[in-house]
Amino acid sequence: MTLKIYNTLTRQKEIFVPIEDGRVGIYVCGPTVYDHPHIGHAKSYVSFDIVVRYLRHLGYKVRYVQNITDVGHLTDNADAGEDKIEKRAKLEKVEPMELVEMYMRSYYEDMDALNNLRADISPRATGHIPEQIDLVSALIDKGFAYESNQSVYFNVSKLKDYGKLSGRKLEEQESGARIEINPEKKHPADFALWKKAGPEHIMKWNSPWGVGFPGWHLECSVMSMKYLGETFDIHGGGIENVFPHHECEIAQSETANERPFARYWMHNNMVTVDGQKMGKSLGNFVTLKDAFKKFSPLTIRFFVLNTHYSSPINYSDGALEAADTGLERLFNTIRSLRERMESSSGTEGLETWKAKLESYKNDFEGAMNEDFNTAEALAVLFNLSKEVNSLLNKEDVVSKGVLTEIDSFYRAYGGNVLGIITENTGQYDPEGADTYKIEDDLIKALIETRNELRASKQWELADKVRDRLSELGIIIEDKKEKVAWRKK
RNA sequence: GGCGGCAUGGCCAAGUGGACUAAGGCAGCGGAUUGCAAAUCCGUUAUCCAGGGUUCGAAUCCCUGUGCCGCCUCCA
Known part of the structure; x- marks a missing residue:
């Protein structure tokens, strides 16, 4: 290639x-x-x-x-x-x-x-x-x-x-x-x-x-x-x-x-804003500092990469919101993957997955080799994520070797090459986990209380806790093995 | 006036002659899972602006038309 x-x-x-x-x-x-x-x-x-x-x-x-x-x-x-x-x-x-x-x-x-x-x-x-x-x-x-x-x-x-x-x-x-x-x-x-x-x-x-x-x-x-x-x-x-x-x-x-x-x-190519050319003299240019107030920098990066560099893109709140949801989907996979890594062991199935990843690598590089087709390269990551999510959904034990290998793939291609996946991707607070220590403990306390309510089938109260946290931007996810939470 | 580009599903967007019975994302719908959710998975939604032509074969090449856009003044 x-x-x-x-x-x-x-x-x-x-x-x-x-x-x-x-x-x-x-x-x-x-x-x-x-x-x-x-x-x-x-x-x-x-x-x-x-x-x-x-x-x-x-x-x-x-x-x-x-x-x-x-x-x-x-x-x-x-x-x-x-x-x-x-x-x-x-x-x-x-x-x-x-x-x-x-x-x-x-x-x-x-x-x-x-x-x-x-x-x-x-x-x-x-x-x-x-x-x-x-x-x-x-x-x-x-x-x-x-x-x-x-x-x-x-x-x-x-x-x-x-x-x-x-x-x-x-x-x-x-x-x-x-x-x-x-x-x-x-x-x-x-x-x-x-x-x-x-x-x-x-x-x-x-x-x-x-x-x-x-x-x-x-x-x-x-x-x-x-x-x-x-x-x-x-x-x-x-x-x-x-x-x-x-x-x-x-x-x-x-x-x-x-x-x-x-x-x-x-x-x-150029950026248009709501369908109009963005020009300094036209006064409709959006500074990054303003854009960052609404959307994360990585969302904007992802939005840019979703279109070939030689094509124009149109900046609008709707388009950025769609990009944000899409990127979140990718991040959810990384989060699940990395959470699962912590509690896994062994190397079972590693050879099979190495072969799979080799194929994804070929697809990814094939796309990038065609004049840096990042849109297609991203599609490869989404396809991989689908397969990874299915893997993680299965009840079977997934070995640490496999999970680590997949994570390395994301680091290499989503991270080093595309720059959208970082060391902290999937963590609830990428900026500084320790500054949220008390908040973290409070959330855990609420989750424990809610678990007791659920155990006694007090659904209304349990849901109320979840809804209130959701309003505060904390998403609760009841998984099989445990209750997970993250910042929205 | 000159030069160049684009037109793909509800929206965004890859694909530029044959594995396209057209990626991927967003949105929608149906289902699985869940106490209900969330997350996730499965299924489902297009014949590629219009007309003509070249070819065994075209979204992909050529011509015409229509509609957008960029450059020719500073802008990434």
Whole structure:
């Protein structure tokens, strides 16, 4: 079985072959940290987290680079807007770097909650100004960039294959261009490499062309090449960045190096909210911090994984509630499994189950190998759970060996690869069991009382205890061997 | 105007030429289990937007139509 990846560059699914055997370099466009992350970030970064996790599962040594954009990303228009960071910093009356620090922390907080692994390198644009200046100089030297009024632009007319990623042709762009013609440019599609900074600018640096700041596209070229090499394996990002951002990255990098840039381009699709596109300018974006108030981060992760990364998803309370119930079902199995493990022993039936799990593994990996089909991979987990639940329902003794083997499977595939099952899955309070010690004892006391009522067939009173606990979010389950309880 | 994508059961969503007599989840219905529940299990609910074509064979390829959506301005 081999991994296949849909490559935007070639518009087809290709067998993945890394440049260096056993190693993978991947660069994913990170956030511009001028606001709290929203559910669009969740889809994007969960998707690429899965890519990294699965590549590691396959045994690759992965170097995952995801940048933090902290300068150069303009509002409105790639050449004429305000710097997003500066604009927001002025609004909040803080230093730009203070703002960056604040939202960067917010970003990591939410990504950690979603159980996304941290990137191996998280380079910041402001930390790579000299490298960016060098790249601009190199492009000027090669005759593909020109200085104009202390700004520098890339001359797209000189590049014959400009547009190869997005499938656009320069001639077609001219008629429909909505950008106002910038008189500094030779061609309307030329993009800024370096921008002259006026006196009002806070973030600015000296350069051979005067005081200025880097163009947005520049940082990704520079930082990916610095940490992954001039040609590297995978470049990922949101589909809305195919043009112009990624197209420009390719133009800059390949012109400077005279060799291919990223080999596989992966693009995740967008999130809509109640059927409408979610955009910062539309003001309908849902921050993760708000979403987390209603739904657990793992529910959101599960919701994202239920659809292929290249398909759009629609965020709505109803959809998230459905996802929540579905995930709970999976968790119920893990809970039952782990409870049963505590009281079991022996290794009877282990060989049979090893064979079964081998088959599930093949199904799971088969799904993931087809361009990271997480929806199908999840279906495999649900199928397994059905079989496990049946096993646990039978009165027969199930050996510890079998239960442990199944648990290992969930840890490996539901845990390490998909990141939805954790060490604590199935526990009544994953956050901190000891802080609920008294509550725990009180519940146990109530359950004991209720058991006595049941023994004397006082059903009404027994049910009342159960109903009251249910109202408080404690679910009682009368099982054959014992009475179990959990937090809803 | 240019480029690209999507249309699968009540909802969400895999599948993109032959083991599809179409995964999986949510919701519903019937049953098992239970003192009643909960949890779980079993059964049940589709011929794949419409029309035409290619093929021995199509949800899957081609054409036409309809309807959505994205990009071409910042956005993950």
